[in-house]
Amino acid sequence: MPNKRLMLLLLCIIILVAMIGFSLKDGRNTTWPEKLIGDTTGVFQNIFHTPAEFFAGIFENISDLNNTYEENERLREKLDGQTKYEAKLQELEDENKSLRDELGHVKSIKDYKPILATVIARSPDNWAKQVTINKGTQQNVAKDMAVTNEKGALIGKIKSSGLNNFTSTVQLLSDTDRNNRVATTISGKKGSKGYGLIEGYDKDKKRLKMTIIERKDKQDVKKGDLIETSGTGGVFPEGLTIGEVTEIESDSYGLTKVAYVKPAADLSDLNNVIVVNRDVPTVDTEEEGS
Numbered sequence: 405m406p407n408k409r410l411m412l413l414l415l416c417i418i419i420l421v422a423m424i425g426f427s428l429k430d431g432r433n434t435t436w437p438e439k440l441i442g443d444t445t446g447v448f449q450n451i452f453h454t455p456a457e458f459f460a461g462i463f464e465n466i467s468d469l470n471n472t473y474e475e476n477e478r479l480r481e482k483l484d485g486q487t488k489y490e491a492k493l494q495e496l497e498d499e500n501k502s503l504r505d506e507l508g509h510v511k512s513i514k515d516y517k518p519i520l521a522t523v524i525a526r527s528p529d530n531w532a533k534q535v536t537i538n539k540g541t542q543q544n545v546a547k548d549m550a551v552t553n554e555k556g557a558l559i560g561k562i563k564s565s566g567l568n569n570f571t572s573t574v575q576l577l578s579d580t581d582r583n584n585r586v587a588t589t590i591s592g593k594k595g596s597k598g599y600g601l602i603e604g605y606d607k608d609k610k611r612l613k614m615t616i617i618e619r620k621d622k623q624d625v626k627k628g629d630l631i632e633t634s635g636t637g638g639v640f641p642e643g644l645t646i647g648e649v650t651e652i653e654s655d656s657y658g659l660t661k662v663a664y665v666k667p668a669a670d671l672s673d674l675n676n677v678i679v680v681n682r683d684v685p686t687v688d689t690e691e692e693g694s
Contacts, residue, residue, distance in 0.1 A: 516641055516680045516681055517544075517680075517681035518678045518679065518680055518681065519539055519543055519544065519545060519678065519679040519680075519681055520539075520676070520677075520678055520679075521537040521538055521539040521543075521545075521551075521572075521676075521677050521678070521679055522537060522538050522675065522676055522677070523535045523536070523537055523674050523675055523676075523677060524536055524537065524538045524571070526674075531672070532576065532578040532579065532580075532605070532607065532671070532672075533575065533576060533578070533579040533580075533581075534560075534563065534566070534573050534574060534575055534576055534579065535573070535574050535576065535674055536566070536571055536572070536573055536574075537551075537571065537572050537573075537574060537677060537679070538570070538571060539570070539571070539572060539679060540567060540568045540569045540570045540571050540572050541567060541568070541569050542569050542570055543570075544681060545562060545567065545572050545679050545681075546562065546567070546681075547562050547563070547564035547567055548561050548562060548564070548639050549561060549562045549679050549680060549681060550633070550639070550640045550641060550644060550679075550680040551574045551677050551678065551679050551680065552644060552669070552677065552678050552680060553669040553670075553674060553676070553677055553678075554675075554676045554677070554678065555668075555669070556644065556645060556678075557644075557645045557646070557647075557667070557668035557669035558577065558586070558633060558640070558644045558645065558646050558667075558668075558669065559574065559576055559577060559667075559669045559671060559674060559677065560574045560575045560576040560577050560579070561574065561575055561639065561640070562574060562575075562679065563575045572679075574677070576671055577602070577605065577612055577646070577667055577671065578605045578607075578612075578667070578671045579605060580604055580605050580607060581604065582603055582604045584602075584603075584604060584605070585601060585602060585603055586601070586602040586633060586639075586640055586646065587599070587600075587601055587633065587634045587635075587636045587637045587640070588600045588601065588602055588614060588631050588632060588633060588634055588646060589631070589632050589633075589634045590616070590619075590625055590629050590630075590631060590649075590663075591629060591630045591631075591632065592623065592625075592626065592628075592629050592630075596620060597619060597620055597623045597624075597625055597629060598616065598617070598618045598619040598620045598623065598625070599616075599617045599618045599634060600614040600615060600616050600617055600625075600631070600663065601614065601615050601617055602614045602631075602646070602665065603615055606664065609651070609664055610666075611650060611651070611664035611665055611666055612631075612646070612647065612664070612665040612666075612667060613662060613664060613665075614631065614649075614662065614663045614664070614665050615655075615660055615661075615662055616652075616660065616661040616662070616663055625649060625652055625661065625663055626649065626652070627648075627649055627650055627651070627652070628648055628649065629648060629649040629663075630645070630648055631645075631646040631647050631648060631649065631663075631665050632644060632645055632646055633646065641680055644680070645668045646665060646667065646668060647665040647666045647667040647668045647669075648665065648666055648668070649663045649664070649665055649666075650664055650665070650666045651663070651664040652664075
């Protein structure tokens with residue numbers, strides 16, 4: 405019995421080898437057993453090939469998505485860095501512009517020994533009245549010294565009550581105190597028109613209130629006329645820009661003219677300032693001072 409099975413197995417192997425050898429020959433028609441085997445093999449190949457290709461595509465897409473995500477993260481970090489760089493560059497440009505303005509003003513008032521300072525505090529309750537700067541008596545700051553912004557426009561003066569070793573308080577022009585006075589000159593297109601006295605701030609109009617004291621050759625003060633410090637009174641140096649006239653009216657008695665002056669400095673936005681050391685004894689007068 406075992407010999408018969410062995411003989412049968414050998415016979416099958418011989419037939420299979422013969423069929424394979426016969427099928428490898430070119431130029432003949434395929435037999436039906438070969439077709440059956442080929443078709444069956446093709447069906448199974450197709451069945452397994454499609455899912456394999458599908459899953460291979462999924463893994464490839466996942467890999468692409470991961471690469472895209474990583475690339476987006478790199479680009480986002482680069483963009484954030486670029487944005488921060490541009491913001492820092494703009495900050496430096498603004499600072500340089502401010503320093504250039506200060507330097508230009510310092511050159512124009514070099515005879516007055518300017519002291520550069522920075523606003524370090526401002527109370528919301530006294531926003532329009534005063535600011536605190538980072539220079540005091542140790543830096544030769546003294547009471548009643550004029551203070552300008554970086555462009556040379558007058559913003560106020562040093563208060564005696566707020567003067568310390570390393571900090572000082574600046575009384576702003578926008579302080580509504582009527583004793584906050586500044587002697588002024590009025591200039592038009594053809595030169596000086598006369599003199600005035602700033603005696604306070606109208607918070608409704610957001611303008612300095614100036615009484616016109618004297619007019620040269622009876623010239624009328626007009627809108628757009630330039631207002632500067634006159635230098636009289638011993639407090640403010642001559643020639644510091646204050647602002648320009650925007651409105652003129654008569655006082656309540658109709659005896660004098662009152663001009664409203666728009667400050668040249670933005671008193672609500674102060675950062676770098678200059679204390680003007682006039683280097684002469686200060687004098688309290690009725691014209692200037694508190």
